[in-house]
Amino acid sequence: MSHPHHMHGRSDAVVEMPEGRLDFNERPILVFWESTRACLLSCKHCRAEAIDKPMPGELTTDEAKAFIDTLSGFGRPSPVLIVTGGDAMMRPDVFELVEYARGRGVPVGLSPSVTPHLTWENARRMRELGVKAASISLDGSKPGTHENIRGVEGHFAKTIEALKMMVGLGYTLQINTTVMRDNVEELADLACLLKSIGVRIWEVFFLIHVGRGSDVRELAPWEYEEVSHFLYDVSRHGITVRTVEAPFFRRVCQWRLADGAGDDPIVKYGLSRLYGRLSRRLAEGMGETVGEPLIRSARTRDGKGIVFVGYNGDIYPAGFLPVSLGNIRSSSIVDVYRGSPLLQSIRSAAFTGRCGICEYADLCGGSRARAYARWGDPLGDDPACAFEPPTPDQPTVTL
Numbered sequence: 001m002s003h004p005h006h007m008h009g010r011s012d013a014v015v016e017m018p019e020g021r022l023d024f025n026e027r028p029i030l031v032f033w034e035s036t037r038a039c040l041l042s043c044k045h046c047r048a049e050a051i052d053k054p055m056p057g058e059l060t061t062d063e064a065k066a067f068i069d070t071l072s073g074f075g076r077p078s079p080v081l082i083v084t085g086g087d088a089m090m091r092p093d094v095f096e097l098v099e100y101a102r103g104r105g106v107p108v109g110l111s112p113s114v115t116p117h118l119t120w121e122n123a124r125r126m127r128e129l130g131v132k133a134a135s136i137s138l139d140g141s142k143p144g145t146h147e148n149i150r151g152v153e154g155h156f157a158k159t160i161e162a163l164k165m166m167v168g169l170g171y172t173l174q175i176n177t178t179v180m181r182d183n184v185e186e187l188a189d190l191a192c193l194l195k196s197i198g199v200r201i202w203e204v205f206f207l208i209h210v211g212r213g214s215d216v217r218e219l220a221p222w223e224y225e226e227v228s229h230f231l232y233d234v235s236r237h238g239i240t241v242r243t244v245e246a247p248f249f250r251r252v253c254q255w256r257l258a259d260g261a262g263d264d265p266i267v268k269y270g271l272s273r274l275y276g277r278l279s280r281r282l283a284e285g286m287g288e289t290v291g292e293p294l295i296r297s298a299r300t301r302d303g304k305g306i307v308f309v310g311y312n313g314d315i316y317p318a319g320f321l322p323v324s325l326g327n328i329r330s331s332s333i334v335d336v337y338r339g340s341p342l343l344q345s346i347r348s349a350a351f352t353g354r355c356g357i358c359e360y361a362d363l364c365g366g367s368r369a370r371a372y373a374r375w376g377d378p379l380g381d382d383p384a385c386a387f388e389p390p391t392p393d394q395p396t397v398t399l
């Protein structure tokens with residue numbers, strides 16, 4: 001298992017909003033709630049076995065409603081409640097809770113697992129209750145790749161079917177992909193596949209490795225850098241791209257946005273064959289014509305603009321950062337979000353290591369979850385970032 005929580009509780013940046021109106025010290029834009037840990041899938045990067053019933057300690061219906069009520073304490077505009085899991089559809093009261101949240105003016109997003117629970121009837125009912133946004137995981141452009149990662153034979157075709165169904169029902173659909181050694185070479189084909197199905201938002205998660213030793217599936221910082229450049233290219237083909245636990249994508253975007261028309265990124269940034277292959281495949285699949293990059297996003301990071309509530313009510317900066325800040329059964333999530341010294345440090349970009357001296361600390365700030373996983377310090381630097389900020393002694397930028 002690579003991390004304690006399920007895949008879905010996560011985002012560096014999601015909602016496109018005028019940033020001036022958002023004070024992330026006051027309120028998040030996204031509150032992730034791991035409504036259950038039950039899920040019929042057993043994805044490699046999530047957990048070893050499927051869990052077919054609730055875990056002890058999950059919030060009851062009444063506790064969940066009380067939790068939804070407390071969100072009004074953040075004021076308006078209300079944060080979006082992202083109901084994740086596990087598989088939220090495994091909660092028998094999920095429709096009741098979504099209806100309850102909508103009745104209180106709380107927008108709801110869903111991230112269902114593709115299982116027999118995700119029927120047309122259920123998806124339509126959610127849509128009728130006012131759920132507009134949903135995200136579904138797809139981890140490869142080929143069945144074998146996706147199914148090897150997801151651990152279920154035939155799951156690729158079922159996922160494509162589910163995607164088409166959700167697009168047909170009018171959902172704003174987001175695809176979540178975990179980039180790793182197994183699928184990095186398929187990213188361009190995957191982007192083309194998304195576009196052909198009508199999916200316009202792609203959220204790409206950069207693996208967090210927890211524990212000793214190295215993870216063979218994890219990419220090296222230079223590879224992540226090249227993937228970030230490739231994702232910038234994708235964003236110029238009509239797909240909104242967001243990264244999760246890879247906020248240095250915003251640094252890359254800032255660089256690329258400032259490039260002149262004649263600049264060749266391979267030359268300018270010293271990129272190598274991985275980027276070359278991916279960008280060539282992308283051009284083959286989507287054509288050379290490109291438009292404005294679709295990367296507008298709020299400058300969120302774990303604990304800044306987003307917060308995560310685990311299945312047992314524990315509050316975390318994000319789904320991949322297992323530092324508990326309190327529990328909603330005994331503390332107000334509003335007080336915890338606003339008053340936690342750790343979240344205040346994260347929001348004021350009070351980092352150490354490279355992130356501490358980096359000029360992009362506020363724009364980016366590195367993955368707090370990866371810093372914690374590597375250094376045991378949620379304010380440390382992000383080991384997946386390839387950028388070496390110049391120090392006073394060495395005033396040159398090397399990459």
Ligand code: SF4
Binds near residue numbers: 251358364386
């Ligand atoms: S050093 Fe840290 S803040 Fe700077 S770009 Fe890399 S991850 Fe972001």
